[in-house]
Amino acid sequence: MRDLTWVEISKSSLENNIHQLRKIIGKKTILCPCVKANAYGHGLIETSKIFLNAGADWLSVNSVYEAKTLRDSGIKSPLYILGYVPLDSIKLSVELDCRLVVYNYETLNAVSSASTSTGKTGKIHLKVETGTNRQGILYKDLKAFAKIAKTFKNIEIEGLSTHFSNIEDSTDHSYAELQLERFIEAAKTLKETGIDIPILHCANSAATILFKKTRFNMVRPGISCYGMWPSLETYNTYIQEIKNGFKLSPALTWKTKIAQIKNIPIGEAVGYGCTYITKRETTLAVIPVGYYDGYDRSIKNGLVLINDHIAPLRGRICMNIIMADITDIPGVKTENEVVLMGSSKTTALTAEDFANWAGTINYEVTTRINERIPRIIIK
Ligand SMILES: Cc1ncc(COP(=O)(O)O)c(C=O)c1O
Structure with missing residues (x-):
């Protein structure tokens, strides 16, 4: 029986979008499509499988619930949880082999306890506040935070991340440039302290498409994977400044x-x-x-x-x-x-x-x- 209404998802369009992104980021950069919010409404499990088969390396989700749904469906790829993981769900997320974004000590301690009890290494990505002022460790606190994180033997600081607040809403990218500078400074400061973090990532779709220098070792595009431009401003900037044959297909x-x-x-x-x-x-x-x-x-x-x-x-x-x-x-x-x-x-x-x-x-x-x-x- 079919519902009164249904949504058709074009597999070839989703594949095209992943191929287009891969083409601009190159082979070495980790492509981590954002499949939160039911894969932007496209259907979490099927869309995730299509992305991975088309060449995506990792997937990013918002919650442990989404991560568990993907694991239960048989997906084995690295999963990065972008959103908050309640302390009582951290053990589950470590068991599910998820990477966690970390920006408070409570989470850090819970990851360590979960790692001890599961015998697994907790992989964490620190998030540094560069000007969006939602999730993130303030720059002034970052060094101390990372040093403490480093003392946990069963925790690996795998990534350092941030998120742009004004990259698709404007054709003036000066605030994004400022955030990028702060992010680079944060990575440099940690490196000088002896904390060399292997994966740096900050690029959503607009950053991935418009600014090569934001791609580092991993990108986290969402909306573009589904064939939509983040905004008219992003499209206009692309047309005026880049125009390299990048083409999205709504799915x-x-x-x-x-x-x-x-x-x-x-x-x-x-x-x-x-x-x-x-x-x-x-x-x-x-x-x-x-x-x-x-x-x-x-x-x-x-x-x-x-x-x-x-x-x-x-x-x-x-x-x-x-x-x-x-x-x-x-x-x-x-x-x-x-x-x-x-x-x-x-x-x-x-x-x-x-x-x-x-x-x-x-x-x-x-x-x-x-x-x-x-x-x-x-x-
Ligand atoms: C932390 C984070 N990274 C990446 C994305 C993907 O952004 P976009 O859909 O603009 O590519 C989002 C989306 O909200 C996000 O919150």
Whole structure:
């Protein structure tokens, strides 16, 4: 039985994106796609397997829960947990052979205890604060922190990381440059103290695509692996300053079927709150998807594709239903396919279109597509 709605994921598009990234970073740099948030809405397990088969080296997840899901699915590649691991889950993450980001002493002590009890070496990546001011050890505290970490015999400081706060939101990259300088300084300071950390990493998609010098030994791209640009600013910078043939293919198409077609007269209200009044005799398609599925209620002037034609939505987005005006589309029948996001034969509605309608970003749009909805891998 198929759900009312489903998401098709193009394997060849995902593979293309990994190949494109590999081409620009070279063979030696570790490619660690970010598969948190259900692989940005694309389906955690299948997408992860496709990435690894296409040449990704590691995977980064947000939580131990995601890491466990991947291990249970048979994935053996290195896993890096980017997000917070509660102290009572650290033993599990060490057992699962995960790399942990570390920025507080409580975690450090818990990794050591877990390493002792499991007999495994706890692999940690220190995160240094360079200006994003969320996770991270303040620069002034880094040396002392690393020295203490170094005293634990069962802990290996494998990586040093940071994260950019203003690299995709602007075409002015001066703040990113400042963060990069601070990161380089941090690595240098540790090296001078005798702590030479083998893996340095800070590059998300925008950094990986735009700035070779941010790639070091490992990159952690997320959005680009799924075929989306981080922002228009990143795309514009790429076009103006780089333009090296790098090409992304969006992998996700979100579909459903028409549940009902009805003709209503001029002057009728459509949907909750009577926010739309028909301006002509109107044929409406009732479509069984709503905000529960991740079709954002704040969307204004949304569109869907029916029989390769664009149909505007009418009235508010409901919990499980939206209504589209199909008056101008010939031959539409109940159960005709509806493309909510992605391409039909000659036209497309992108995650960026959704983001514009809802006043958000493409990241939020695809990660919000309800996990319950089946992800079907197509060629
Ligand atoms: C720490 C970290 N690294 C890498 C990424 C990937 O970023 P992007 O999707 O912009 O490539 C994220 C995404 O939020 C992140 O939080």
